[in-house]
Amino acid sequence: xxxxxxxxxxxxxxxxxxxFKACKGWGTNEKAIISILGHRTAxxxxxxxxxxxxxxxxxxxxxxxxxxSGDFEKAVYRWILDPADRDAVLVNVALKKPVQEYHVIIEIxxxxxxxxxxxxxxxxxxxxxxxxxxxxxSLTTGDIRKLLVPLVSSYRYEGDEVxxxxxxxxxxxxxxxxxxxxxxxxxxxxxxxTRSKLQLIATFNRFRDDKGTSITKGMLxxxxxxxxxxxxxxxxxxxxxxxxxxxxxxxxIKKLGTDEDAIIRVIVTRxxxxxxxxxxxxxxxxxxTLDHAVAKETSxxxxxxxxxxxxxxx
Amino acid sequence: xxxxxxxxxxxxxxxxxxxFKACKGWGTNEKAIISILGHRTAxxxxxxxxxxxxxxxxxxxxxxxxxxSGDFEKAVYRWILDPADRDAVLVNVALKKPVQEYHVIIEIxxxxxxxxxxxxxxxxxxxxxxxxxxxxxSLTTGDIRKLLVPLVSSYRYEGDEVxxxxxxxxxxxxxxxxxxxxxxxxxxxxxxxTRSKLQLIATFNRFRDDKGTSITKGMLxxxxxxxxxxxxxxxxxxxxxxxxxxxxxxxxIKKLGTDEDAIIRVIVTRxxxxxxxxxxxxxxxxxxTLDHAVAKETSxxxxxxxxxxxxxxx
Numbered sequence: 001x002x003x004x005x006x007x008x009x010x011x012x013x014x015x016x017x018x019x020f021k022a023c024k025g026w027g028t029n030e031k032a033i034i035s036i037l038g039h040r041t042a043x044x045x046x047x048x049x050x051x052x053x054x055x056x057x058x059x060x061x062x063x064x065x066x067x068x069s070g071d072f073e074k075a076v077y078r079w080i081l082d083p084a085d086r087d088a089v090l091v092n093v094a095l096k097k098p099v100q101e102y103h104v105i106i107e108i109x110x111x112x113x114x115x116x117x118x119x120x121x122x123x124x125x126x127x128x129x130x131x132x133x134x135x136x137x138s139l140t141t142g143d144i145r146k147l148l149v150p151l152v153s154s155y156r157y158e159g160d161e162v163x164x165x166x167x168x169x170x171x172x173x174x175x176x177x178x179x180x181x182x183x184x185x186x187x188x189x190x191x192x193x194t195r196s197k198l199q200l201i202a203t204f205n206r207f208r209d210d211k212g213t214s215i216t217k218g219m220l221x222x223x224x225x226x227x228x229x230x231x232x233x234x235x236x237x238x239x240x241x242x243x244x245x246x247x248x249x250x251x252x253i254k255k256l257g258t259d260e261d262a263i264i265r266v267i268v269t270r271x272x273x274x275x276x277x278x279x280x281x282x283x284x285x286x287x288x289t290l291d292h293a294v295a296k297e298t299s300x301x302x303x304x305x306x307x308x309x310x311x312x313x314x
Numbered sequence: 315x316x317x318x319x320x321x322x323x324x325x326x327x328x329x330x331x332x333x334f335k336a337c338k339g340w341g342t343n344e345k346a347i348i349s350i351l352g353h354r355t356a357x358x359x360x361x362x363x364x365x366x367x368x369x370x371x372x373x374x375x376x377x378x379x380x381x382x383s384g385d386f387e388k389a390v391y392r393w394i395l396d397p398a399d400r401d402a403v404l405v406n407v408a409l410k411k412p413v414q415e416y417h418v419i420i421e422i423x424x425x426x427x428x429x430x431x432x433x434x435x436x437x438x439x440x441x442x443x444x445x446x447x448x449x450x451x452s453l454t455t456g457d458i459r460k461l462l463v464p465l466v467s468s469y470r471y472e473g474d475e476v477x478x479x480x481x482x483x484x485x486x487x488x489x490x491x492x493x494x495x496x497x498x499x500x501x502x503x504x505x506x507x508t509r510s511k512l513q514l515i516a517t518f519n520r521f522r523d524d525k526g527t528s529i530t531k532g533m534l535x536x537x538x539x540x541x542x543x544x545x546x547x548x549x550x551x552x553x554x555x556x557x558x559x560x561x562x563x564x565x566x567i568k569k570l571g572t573d574e575d576a577i578i579r580v581i582v583t584r585x586x587x588x589x590x591x592x593x594x595x596x597x598x599x600x601x602x603t604l605d606h607a608v609a610k611e612t613s614x615x616x617x618x619x620x621x622x623x624x625x626x627x628x
Contacts, residue, residue, distance in 0.1 A: 130475070153469070194447050
């Protein structure tokens with residue numbers, strides 16, 4: 001369930017006017033911006049952008065960028081974009097960072113349905129005038145590239161056919177690869193990047209049944225290198241993405257200095273989808289509500305905005 | 315331009331009835347089947363299938379399969395399916411053959427627009443309950459797999475941005491790979507499977523300008539192995555698919571025994587698209603019309619059907 005709280009009544013023109021007023025003149029009314037945008041669905045945000053453009057011949061996204069700053073600006077910018085467009089931006093930013101953030105690319109490739117991932121690929125082309133797989137392929141190398149290119153290009157089968165015999169064979173292949181420290185074996189990459197998610201979950205279950213340990217625990221034996229971490233991220237995103245997100249949030253919050261990028265990314269991405277379940281998982285694991293933990297680590301308008309997206313009516 | 319000739323007036327119910335009559339009782343009226351199906355677009359054929367199903371609670375495709383035989387049956391079967399569904403079948407058949415026909419998979423992956431290829435992937439899932447890339451990945455190995463999986467997964471950029479500097483760099487990479495007989499280098503695969511077609515054509519042109527020979531000629535030095543042939547097919551399909559199809563037809567016709575699969579595939583696939591241009595290229599190269607060449611190598615209803623698709627009103 002979404003954490004986002006959306007009022008029954010909606011008028012794109014009224015919201016566009018509200019945002020125009022909030023930005024007009026000296027100073028910006030951040031509270032007004034939060035009270036509008038923090039309670040609108042993706043479709044409504046798109047309507048508001050269009051109304052704003054029509055009424056004021058100005059791009060609302062650019063206007064807000066010039067009015068806001070810091071983490072608050074980043075969160076609003078990530079939020080106001082269409083989800084597919086936002087993910088395209090996230091992939092591009094992850095690729096262009098001095099230390100590339102493979103986990104962001106993996107998250108976006110594995111979390112989405114086939115159709116959603118396709119939307120991201122379309123948005124990427126529209127924005128960057130090249131294909132997503134083209135950038136991933138030309139900006140990464142070696143084993144990471146062998147994993148990421150098929151991941152971002154995947155259009156997985158989503159029917160409910162699961163082949164139990166195959167799950168056993170492929171659980172064995174994965175097990176051997178872990179044992180031999182040969183995760184970069186092309187069979188491992190083939191399995192993780194092309195099989196349907198249901199089939200993979202059957203394979204992971206079979207791994208646990210046969211080997212007496214979960215596949216992700218099985219991979220923890222030694223300090224993982226960059227590639228092993230990436231493989232582990234793929235498995236965790238497919239196996240239980242809510243637990244995966246809980247851990248991203250936990251690590252981001254407990255990190256010295258807080259990883260704002262990660263917090264923004266997860267909240268903005270999941271607020272309209274299943275944030276309430278992620279909050280439950282978080283509370284179970286940390287004995288503190290996510291809202292409370294976020295409130296402790298953030299401040300000001302940025303904090304108010306995140307808490308609004310998390311469903312706080314405050 | 316299409317070679318297919320379609321009358322102005324169309325009634326799916328009348329055609330369904332016509333086909334029902336042609337199949338009823340002893341013997342089949344092949345001429346009637348040809349005169350209907352040989353003059354209908356993909357959308358019309360779909361309407362006819364639906365009408366037939368509605369009127370007779372029977373699958374027209376299955377009925378025709380039981381009425382017809384040999385190459386004629388195969389041609390009608392390939393033709394009556396939705397184009398994306400037919401291509402899904404072609405890929406699957408190519409994968410399952412004792413000697414896999416990589417060129418068919420390459421053709422389908424490279425010839426289509428991004429959106430058309432996606433339709434084929436969707437049709438493949440619907441029909442085979444798994445993804446196309448999943449089957450390609452699990453039924454091929456080695457370098458061929460490294461080439462085919464990204465090809466069938468591609469969703470290439472189709473805008474008109476072309477980077478001339480990149481064309482030069484990548485023409486050099488391709489040239490070095492050919493010179494070093496290292497076509498299986500992952501950079502070659504990356505370039506051919508992810509760059510936009512316009513970008514690739516710029517790269518191939520640059521290759522010719524800089525090296526004084528076309529890239530496909532440059533690859534002809536020695537007897538090519540299976541992988542080099544596959545790479546060459548990719549390049550030829552992207553560079554000039556009409557010339558490519560002309561050669562497929564030429565080889566199929568001059569082959570001892572005639573390669574009916576290839577003839578059917580090309581005619582059925584292109585009749586509604588650009589068969590007239592392919593016929594022109596064929597005539598230029600062979601000094602005999604394609605219709606004439608096909609008529610010489612085929613006979614009976616099969617011949618009549620192919621010639622009808624080629625636009626013969628006879």
